[in-house]
Amino acid sequence: MLDIAFAKTALPKSGALALLLEEGAAADSPTAALLAAADEATGGAVSRALAAAEFKGKRGQTVTVLAPGAGLSRVVAVGLGNLDGIEARHLEDAGGHVAVALAREAAGAISTAGLSGAQAANVAMGAVLRGYRFDRYRTTEKPEDKPKFAKATVLTGEVPKARDAWTSLKAVAEGVFLSRDLVSEPANVLTPAEMAERCRKLESLGLKVEVFGPKEMTKLGFGALMGVAMGSACEPRMVVMHWNGAGGAKGRAKPAKPLAFIGKGVTFDTGGISIKPAGGMEDMKWDMGGAGTVIGLMAALAGRRAKVDVVGLVGLVENMPSGTAQRPGDVVKTYSGQTVEVINTDAEGRLVLADVLWYCQQKFDPRFMVDLATLTGAMIIALGHEYAGFFSNDDALSQQLYDAGTASGEKVWRMPLAEAYDKQIKSDIADMKNVGGRPGGAITAAQFIQRFVNGKPWAHLDVAGMVWSSKDAPTIPKGATAFGVRLLDRMVAENYEG
Amino acid sequence: MLEVRIGRTAPAATAIAVPVAAGAPMPEQARAAAAVDGFTGAAGTLCDISTAQGRLLLVGTGDRPNLTEAGARAAAALLGVAHVALDAHALSPADAAAFAAGACLRAWRFDRLKTRPEPDAPKLAAIDLLTDTPDAVEAAWRTTSAGVRGALFARDLVAEPGNILTPQEFIERLAPLARHGVAIGVLGRPELKRQGLGALLAVGGGSVHPPALAVLRWKGRLRAPPVAFVGKGITFDTGGISIKPAAGMEAMRGDMAGAAACAGAIMALALRNSPAPAIAVLAIAENATGAASYRPGDVLRSFSGRTIEVIDTDAEGRLVLADALAWTARQHKPRAMIDLATLTGSIVTALGHHMAGLFDNDAALAARVAAAGRFCGELVWRMPIGEGHRRDLDSAIADLKHCLPERMQPDACHAAAFLREFAGTTPWVHLDIAGVAARATAEPAHAAGPTGFGVRLLDRLVAEHFETA
Numbered sequence: 013m014l015d016i017a018f019a020k021t022a023l024p025k026s027g028a029l030a031l032l033l034e035e036g037a038a039a040d041s042p043t044a045a046l047l048a049a050a051d052e053a054t055g056g057a058v059s060r061a062l063a064a065a066e067f068k069g070k071r072g073q074t075v076t077v078l079a080p081g082a083g084l085s086r087v088v089a090v091g092l093g094n095l096d097g098i099e100a101r102h103l104e105d106a107g108g109h110v111a112v113a114l115a116r117e118a119a120g121a122i123s124t125a126g127l128s129g130a131q132a133a134n135v136a137m138g139a140v141l142r143g144y145r146f147d148r149y150r151t152t153e154k155p156e157d158k159p160k161f162a163k164a165t166v167l168t169g170e171v172p173k174a175r176d177a178w179t180s181l182k183a184v185a186e187g188v189f190l191s192r193d194l195v196s197e198p199a200n201v202l203t204p205a206e207m208a209e210r211c212r213k214l215e216s217l218g219l220k221v222e223v224f225g226p227k228e229m230t231k232l233g234f235g236a237l238m239g240v241a242m243g244s245a246c247e248p249r250m251v252v253m254h255w256n257g258a259g260g261a262k263g264r265a266k267p268a269k270p271l272a273f274i275g276k277g278v279t280f281d282t283g284g285i286s287i288k289p290a291g292g293m294e295d296m297k298w299d300m301g302g303a304g305t306v307i308g309l310m311a312a313l314a315g316r317r318a319k320v321d322v323v324g325l326v327g328l329v330e331n332m333p334s335g336t337a338q339r340p341g342d343v344v345k346t347y348s349g350q351t352v353e354v355i356n357t358d359a360e361g362r363l364v365l366a367d368v369l370w371y372c373q374q375k376f377d378p379r380f381m382v383d384l385a386t387l388t389g390a391m392i393i394a395l396g397h398e399y400a401g402f403f404s405n406d407d408a409l410s411q412q413l414y415d416a417g418t419a420s421g422e423k424v425w426r427m428p429l430a431e432a433y434d435k436q437i438k439s440d441i442a443d444m445k446n447v448g449g450r451p452g453g454a455i456t457a458a459q460f461i462q463r464f465v466n467g468k469p470w471a472h473l474d475v476a477g478m479v480w481s482s483k484d485a486p487t488i489p490k491g492a493t494a495f496g497v498r499l500l501d502r503m504v505a506e507n508y509e510g
Numbered sequence: 511m512l513e514v515r516i517g518r519t520a521p522a523a524t525a526i527a528v529p530v531a532a533g534a535p536m537p538e539q540a541r542a543a544a545a546v547d548g549f550t551g552a553a554g555t556l557c558d559i560s561t562a563q564g565r566l567l568l569v570g571t572g573d574r575p576n577l578t579e580a581g582a583r584a585a586a587a588l589l590g591v592a593h594v595a596l597d598a599h600a601l602s603p604a605d606a607a608a609f610a611a612g613a614c615l616r617a618w619r620f621d622r623l624k625t626r627p628e629p630d631a632p633k634l635a636a637i638d639l640l641t642d643t644p645d646a647v648e649a650a651w652r653t654t655s656a657g658v659r660g661a662l663f664a665r666d667l668v669a670e671p672g673n674i675l676t677p678q679e680f681i682e683r684l685a686p687l688a689r690h691g692v693a694i695g696v697l698g699r700p701e702l703k704r705q706g707l708g709a710l711l712a713v714g715g716g717s718v719h720p721p722a723l724a725v726l727r728w729k730g731r732l733r734a735p736p737v738a739f740v741g742k743g744i745t746f747d748t749g750g751i752s753i754k755p756a757a758g759m760e761a762m763r764g765d766m767a768g769a770a771a772c773a774g775a776i777m778a779l780a781l782r783n784s785p786a787p788a789i790a791v792l793a794i795a796e797n798a799t800g801a802a803s804y805r806p807g808d809v810l811r812s813f814s815g816r817t818i819e820v821i822d823t824d825a826e827g828r829l830v831l832a833d834a835l836a837w838t839a840r841q842h843k844p845r846a847m848i849d850l851a852t853l854t855g856s857i858v859t860a861l862g863h864h865m866a867g868l869f870d871n872d873a874a875l876a877a878r879v880a881a882a883g884r885f886c887g888e889l890v891w892r893m894p895i896g897e898g899h900r901r902d903l904d905s906a907i908a909d910l911k912h913c914l915p916e917r918m919q920p921d922a923c924h925a926a927a928f929l930r931e932f933a934g935t936t937p938w939v940h941l942d943i944a945g946v947a948a949r950a951t952a953e954p955a956h957a958a959g960p961t962g963f964g965v966r967l968l969d970r971l972v973a974e975h976f977e978t979a
Binding site: 389390392393394395396397398399423425427428430432433436449450451452453454455456477 | 860863865896924
């Protein structure tokens with residue numbers, strides 16, 4: 013992770029310098045303080061170069077000036093746009109642009125003159141997030157091809173405030189990185205057992221971690237989850253992570269009503285006997301993206317000692333075709349007692365969630381349950397990669413999610429639930445089927461899941477289109493996005509921390 | 511349409527339907543049978559009883575009565591009876607009218623093209639509303655029936671096959687609206703060329719039947735800009751050069767349901783003499799595969815002046831709407847524009863067959879449309895247009911593309927992002943009705959076939975929000 017330090021605003025005597033400049037910055041604009049100093053030191057070289065490149069300071073605009081003089085290796089100008097109404101996510105984006113522009117430098121200074129200490133921390137966050145790289149399987153990559161940017165000194169007029177804000181943000185960044193690592197790992201490495209072990213390691217952050225194996229889950233009666241898992245040589249797991257932060261720093265009192273987050277963790281989805289086509293199947297290593305987000309979120313909340321009691325549950329399975337795999341037409345008995353006719357073994361995520369959700373509401377009586385799952389292709393056909401769709405039985409919770417989505421830039425859009433859709437999963441021989449036909453596929457999946465929340469306040473996020481990106485974004489390099497970690501961290505911080 | 515009479519007696523009726531709310535008292539002669547059947551007036555339930563006076567059908571309306579649905583269920587159960595009465599004594603005039611509306615909508619059938627009577631064909635032809643306040647019920651029915659007639663008019667158009675309802679025939683079928691005071695104008699191919707509706711011309715260019723823009727104007731009485739309904743009227747969609755697979759293609763005779771709904775809505779406003787000025791603009795064409803068809807990769811110059819790179823000729827609805835929306839906005843400066851179109855498979859995947867997708871550039875208008883839909887049982891769900899949806903349409907050689915070629919695209923959102931470019935600053939709502947324009951099979955509350963979705967919604971929208979200046 014990019015190393016971040018904060019220091020007073022001053023022109024560096026060497027190395028790289030990034031200037032964050034507001035749109036149409038006059039020479040005396042507060043954001044242009046160091047630009048003026050850099051010009052003085054380089055005889056106006058920086059401003060001349062910016063003018064030649066028609067730099068206007070619009071959001072997203074980036075100009076690099078190589079070796080302008082005064083010992084500086086390069087000066088990068090990144091536009092902030094209009095400072096009126098600038099939000100955290102815009103500052104993060106700017107930090108991301110800086111990280112890209114300074115990739116060839118080992119270290120650099122980032123000027124946040126004219127911004128507050130908290131805003132400086134946002135910029136740092138963006139640079140850190142954009143600098144994420146999953147390269148542990150590269151053995152022949154030449155050093156000169158690797159990005160070098162390893163240390164950023166963020167220059168600010170409010171060093172103590174910036175440091176303070178950064179402490180929390182860094183914990184969230186670590187949660188994001190953990191989530192991205194998990195989703196990026198291929199399935200031969202990240203089996204359910206291995207994923208559970210990685211959760212165990214979070215005990216060092218103060219989480220209490222329980223791991224359930226096939227024996228326990230069979231004994232409990234997790235017929236739906238075990239049905240999905242039974243075709244794989246890799247054993248399933250359910251991991252329950254507790255963060256009890258509401259009682260203060262040492263608070264270990266049993267939580268009365270925690271917040272609950274539940275994640276689908278299918279470490280690889282072949283579809284099972286209802287096998288998927290070959291083309292693109294490699295993507296299914298990220299079918300545990302929902303669980304990845306929950307794990308990253310728990311790490312973030314614990315890392316920043318959030319003042320809230322939270323329980324995170326992930327159901328981890330591998331969906332494989334084999335002689336022992338479940339068959340289309342099988343009827344399984346879920347932990348709730350309801351029976352399900354498994355029409356399509358590739359609609360397995362909802363089966364995993366069914367048992368974990370019922371267990372969660374039964375055991376913990378949570379204030380709400382928010383589940384995340386890379387659940388349906390239908391969701392991608394509905395909203396693409398712009399919004400995660402969510403379904404909920406609670407308007408207040410829905411509004412909180414929507415607002416946190418807008419603020420964090422991890423956008424969500426509410427989709428409907430209705431009796432007419434619920435009817436589509438009616439079975440002739442069991443309490444329900446696990447599919448409802450192609451039309452409204454994401455909705456009927458949500459209707460299925462709703463039957464396992466026992467009326468508790470609940471929201472289901474179908475993140476199928478959001479956990480992996482095929483192109484770079486300002487704070488998210490191509491690959492695993494960790495969608496939802498920042499959204500939910502924000503939602504908790506805004507609404508649930510005492 | 512069923513013949514609806516309103517009076518105090520119904521001597522010709524051989525069956526009578528009686529609405530019963532949840533737990534409400536039942537007619538004396540029905541009590542024993544109802545008890546045996548477990549009928550308590552729950553919504554959606556019926557109890558069919560034979561009494562000395564004839565057939566008696568108890569229609570449960572539940573706790574929050576939906577009389578339109580009750581009327582539909584009653585009609586479904588009584589399709590074999592030629593003449594039915596409804597006991598509306600306990601109903602408000604609005605509810606009595608709603609019941610009759612439900613019965614008319616459910617009893618609708620398209621049998622114009624059948625030459626032999628079928629043995630099990632429905633016989634239901636007339637319904638008498640029994641009431642002690644016939645004048646009040648008459649007045650309510652006058653208003654409600656306008657929307658019903660508009661919806662059935664739309665259904666009749668949608669049901670017609672592609673060889674019969676060609677673009678020219680579609681226009682012919684609009685002519686009778688003039689009798690109700692609707693002014694009809696048609697821009698044929700030469701005029702479309704002159705005015706520069708390049709997208710509509712391209713889409714319709716492969717067919718032997720030339721495309722046209724039909725404009726229906728209802729003057730109303732208000733001094734206000736009109737509210738505009740813009741409809742996709744593809745009389746048959748082969749997909750064009752990007753031809754569709756054969757299986758199920760016959761359904762594409764219904765690809766003009768949006769335009770039909772707009773025409774039905776104007777008809778409804780005219781029939782009930784709405785004070786609101788309104789205009790329906792129908793983009794009518796056949797998307798045929800032929801030597802003169804437009805090609806993937808073609809760049810079209812639209813009425814608005816923008817150039818469009820064609821990617822898939824089967825995404826033609828948004829092309830004809832682009833011209834129709836821009837033309838309507840410029841020529842008529844409406845106070846609001848609502849377009850209806852059987853536009854994307856994506857919206858069917860997203861929302862199934864129970865709700866239409868709504869996209870907009872005006873949240874207040876969107877909320878009003880949604881409320882009107884809820885009132886009529888024509889449900890819509892608001893969907894977003896994301897920044898990325900528009901960016902995806904950036905083109906290397908034209909101002910924008912109209913869709914993306916890859917699989918698994920959020921095509922309904924792409925289409926909406928595309929259309930928004932042509933709506934400009936006019937308050938605009940787009941309804942993607944691909945999933946709700948027709949039903950595959952009949953149900954107790956719904957006839958099979960075209961639904962006429964949108965007619966009653968638009969009628970209600972105008973009544974609630976556009977009948978004052």
